[in-house]
Amino acid sequence: MIEAVSPRLSTEGAGAILLDAADAVFSDDTQSRIWAVAAWMLKADGVAETVPGMNNLMIVFDPLAVAPEVVERQLLQAWQTVVPDAVAGRDVDIPVVYGGATGEDLAVLAEHAGLSVDEVVRRHSEAVYSVAAVGAMPGFVYLSGLDPALAMPRRAVPRMKVEIGSVIIGGAQAGIMPCTAPSGWHIIGRTEVPLFDPLRDPPSACKPGDRIRFSVIEVKA
Amino acid sequence: MIEILSTGAVNSVQDLGRTGYLNAGVGRSGMMDTPALEIANLLVGNDKVAAGIEVALFPFRLRFEVDTVFAMAGADSPAKLGDRQVPGWWAMNAKAGEVLTLGLPRSGARTVIALQGGIDVPLVLGSRSTDLKSGFGGFEGRGLNRGDRLALVAASRRVLRMEGGYGADVSALRGRPVENDEAIRLRVLPSAEYAAFTGEAISKFHQTDWLITNDANRMGYRLSGPELSLTRKLELFSHGIMPGTVQVPPNGQPIIQLAEANTCGGYPKIANVIEADLWKLAQAPVGTRLRFEITERDTAVAALRQQRTFMAELTADAALMRGWN
Incomplete structure (x- = not known):
């Protein structure tokens, strides 16, 4: 497994969590991980949308369907375990x-x-x-x-x-x-x-x- | 059909908003005051997602071309159906040919009109909401003009049994109307850069009655007050933002993102207005003042749960009270 930047979590209201894995300069490796974690989290209970940013990722969910603490735990776990796929871009x-x-x-x-x-x-x-x-x-x-x-x-x-x-x-x-x-x-x-x-x-x-x-x-x- | 007789161009067809396309840069749109639409829809017997009209510029007049049932909610507009007074949070029968007139609100900023069946415009990316910023969805991707004729979804045409109609008591959900000179209190959660602001900036943020400037629309409100400073300059990578996110650009004057917010931004975020309080912003006119009070995430979730419980009870009550002829 590639050593990943330890991500910082913050909230944007009760129903959105921002994972920030940005270092001083933009990293393409980190971004591949962002895309993979975004796709994985979209399948998690209560998650409505995933919004990849630049070396960061916002998870939007229904906090009445799933506790924010649970989403945070899943997100950190996914960050450590999900393997980035190669993306075939045009x-x-x-x-x-x-x-x-x-x-x-x-x-x-x-x-x-x-x-x-x-x-x-x-x-x-x-x-x-x-x-x-x-x-x-x-x-x-x-x-x-x-x-x-x-x-x-x-x-x-x-x-x-x-x-x-x-x-x-x-x-x-x-x-x-x-x-x-x-x-x-x-x-x-x-x-x-x-x-x-x-x-x-x-x-x-x-x-x-x-x-x-x-x-x-x-x-x- | 209904025909728009007078309107301003920011009045538009909206539903509860567009979801699932944030990652293509497509924002929520939807009613600024979503609970008001939900309540008005429940009162007329619609599914909560039916599209209605958001009126933010007054006077507004429409003519019914069919017998139908309608309800108004949100801002307290003096309204008449023909020469009869129409209360807010109230469902009534309207007859073909009758004219509904809404005047400048006594309190609040945006009135929601729900009609039986809902406004029949095509679903674009899963929603009937107008994205005014990008020019798609809703009625021809734009705000309403005089002479526009809007179709209603063909619901089973029923009229209310009660001649005077019936309404909902929303005081438990909405509280009392705010007095003119009183700041609107909004609960906020700290966001990513909260701790990057100076102690003085944090104190000012919470202790100032922030003025809503003329730069206020469905995308967001620019506020005016003391300058908020960071402990050091930040140049952030672009990241997802939400309706309710309070950003502070380099001029130190906060911007609150709202229904048509961009999906990503780059300015430091000091806080987020909690979801359950966003309707208060929808009802805050230009020139009024806002106060930000810090809260806990559990409180934000509980407030949202209270809103949802209210809707569930109203759904049951409305079904009992409505009674169709």
Whole structure:
């Protein structure tokens, strides 16, 4: 068995428990374990939903059907014993127009990183990203694999409206806006690829384990 | 059918919410005041999951195109069916052609209307709720407009035997209405970063009457008060959040996540409003104040159990009292 980070448990109300196994940097091994434990816990009594985050996992359950203490015990046990499976992800290409009016933070991010705009685009588009989790808003993919030099803390005050298709960076994470919504992440470009369709089941275009590559359509000043 | 005669665009078709798609980023949606919908549905003889209308902008008027039974619950709106007064938490017969008018609530913020059979809109990802943020579900994925005509699920068309209708006494569940200048008391459980806030911030969090700012909608409420500081700066990985999660972004002003909350977030979480108290937030208008009181998980579970017991008893009582013609 691989030595796993000792996870921290906390509550989000009576009916949700958050398991946090994050270390200082994101770990793909930990994330594989998160996916496996999420699938396992979904079969436990009283558990309604499991929500993988970035090196963390939220379990949502009915606290009248199963005592929270029991869920906590099962969760810790699963963390120690469940063996992560290999996930057969698909390859997804996301063509992007970087910068300009639809990528308004590109220059700010370049300045923060101490790199030229072209270098930021090169590093962002040459990386291969893994879909670590789907969440926040419908079809939103949290991507691991961002060049650490491009990491930038989220905005102090979120924007009330960030457009659908915006290619964004928040902290050490990369993402794409699947709909127009508020966000505190930095906008570096725009894609036309649809990521969510509520009339499909599953509704999200990407699943955890998929590999994403951004290709450059154009870099605007 | 019913026809919407006047409305605001945030009034929408909602049921008890969408479950099973948090891991695709799809939030709960659903009525902000879910117990009110459950009670109104039970009163008109619906299954508790039937879809109703959430009214948060007033005045609101609709015309019945068929004889049916309806009930209002939640905020205390002055309401009339034709020229008859309509009480809250009360089921009544309506005749085709009659108009129901809801005025600005005397207390509370959101009135729920349940109709016999429930609103007939397609199930999207297992729910009839409108996800206003993402534009799907409910009636055409949007809030209601004047002139919209909503179909009702074809329940067996029955009318109440009691001419004046009948209602539920919800005082045991809801307590007395809050006075205008009084802070609404919410029970909270500490969440992951509670201990990462300074002692001063924790004291302020619990001792402040937090103002609900104009940035308040079905996604969440932004609050205004003293700045809450962490002992050190945190940049967290994104993680699951719930309706009721109280986050503190870097400006130190809390945000409470609600029915249309994102499924994941990254800001430090100081606390969670317990599930049994979420309806109080649904009924808290902009400009009112909130007070956060720490509680135990056992208390949170017991409060939820009390709510569920109330619903079970009401189901039995309603079946006895209703009597159909």
